[in-house]
Amino acid sequence: MLKKERQEFILREINLHNKVLTSDLCEAINVSEDTIRRDLSELAETGDIIKVHGGALSRSFHVSFQTNGVYSHDNKKMIAQKAVRLIRDGMFILTTGGTTILELARALPQHLRATFFTGSLPAAMEYIQHPNIEVIFIGDRISKNSKITVGGDAITKIKQINADICFLGINAIDAEHGLTDNDWDVVQVKKAMIQSSKKVVALTIAEKINTQQKLKIGDLDVLDIMITESDPGEKVFDAYKEKGVEIL
């Protein structure tokens, strides 16, 4: 069998079945594993496939979101940087959705080995890009606005979780009125997440500080840490520190 012929066979096999094992191909075509590996390397180099340990994957599935156009993007990146430092190997982590959480997902170090629970479609799409992260999706009805799961089933599931830390992308926070939001279903989910976590971290751009919405999630005392892009020493934060919230 000619080399080119063989490579086209491999390519077809991958496109048809989304993945191939080196060992299978080697048996099917009857050449040494080294030859298959070399073929896969060449095909990967031209970008036709994705090579992985033990075989190769189809490129069709590799989708990623555009990151531009997000409001206050640089600030959110900085927040993500700070948040990542709270995460340790082996942790069980609950997260909501929102663009700030997406940045957190992108900022996760490659070597991190942890388990993420989320009900946010975009966040889950990001998490699964990471090689060593396990993703558990919380199912139920998907809210079209927020692209996260809401509903009784979801809440029941969340209550069964006992997470080390919870990252909330929040909508509004106020020293007096605490955490508020504008979607009843989302509020329920966030409440449940807070209950199910040992430590609760709020991520928000400084602009949202001392704003409020119609629906209450909880008082400030549910919060352990708040992360913004600003210097933790700033005066705005004094009221929060008094109520026991650590600022990063």
Next chain:
Amino acid sequence: MLKKERQEFILREINLHNKVLTSDLCEAINVSEDTIRRDLSELAETGDIIKVHGGALSRSFHVSFQTNGVYSHDNKKMIAQKAVRLIRDGMFILTTGGTTILELARALPQHLRATFFTGSLPAAMEYIQHPNIEVIFIGDRISKNSKITVGGDAITKIKQINADICFLGINAIDAEHGLTDNDWDVVQVKKAMIQSSKKVVALTIAEKINTQQKLKIGDLDVLDIMITESDPGEKVFDAYKEKGVEIL
């Protein structure tokens, strides 16, 4: 034998078998390898064949695998068009993931009012774009390869559903061996989906027909309908029709 005569023989041989080896030709025509090589070079220069190390390939056989994303994209679009016609307002619909299902999601008419259950992140992302569709996501661990939820929880949830119709994006189908796949977890999910649906529809490009993988999902009799881009009258489908599968 004249030069021209010889080259025509080579061309015929290539069009017949899609490939030739230099060594074979050399033996068949009884000339030196150098002569064959010179012939192949000339034929390649006029664009009639593709010269490769060791021989040459037919140009027509060279599957033009496009780089712009999804394999066999147009075919999948056509499949989606056919599949959409099975959907009625008010239906409860179960779907797997896969690029063919994504096309189905994109082909859904704006006015359609239905409820979709899925465990596929990319499919869910598509569904929620539609104004009148309710999306229920089946939660559990997300498999990184297939971007679909897998695991006991997911299967339990699926079994509680009673869907009108189930669209399976399938990996391999064979008249004798039935539906097969290459990922154990995914197989379990698909089995559950089949059980929970009144009607089961398989979507696949014709190229996958009569291929098989290592793990069995079920025999052909679990299938009600199979949709491909080909004409339902084609001979390949006879074996499937005999086993009671309707072809669209």
Next chain:
DNA sequence: ATGATTGATGAACGTTTTTGCAGGAAATTT
């Protein structure tokens, strides 16, 4: 007619490509 020219072919020879194998590194699994 005869020498020159052209084109096709095969042989020679050095180069490149392909392939499998050995041995150690790296990753994955138990």
Next chain:
DNA sequence: AAATTTCCTGCAAAAACGTTCATCAATCAT
């Protein structure tokens, strides 16, 4: 932590390649 699988690097043998050159036949010019 140990064992297994997979990967990578270098190496060597075989196959295929391209280039050059010589031969031979057919054609052309004088």
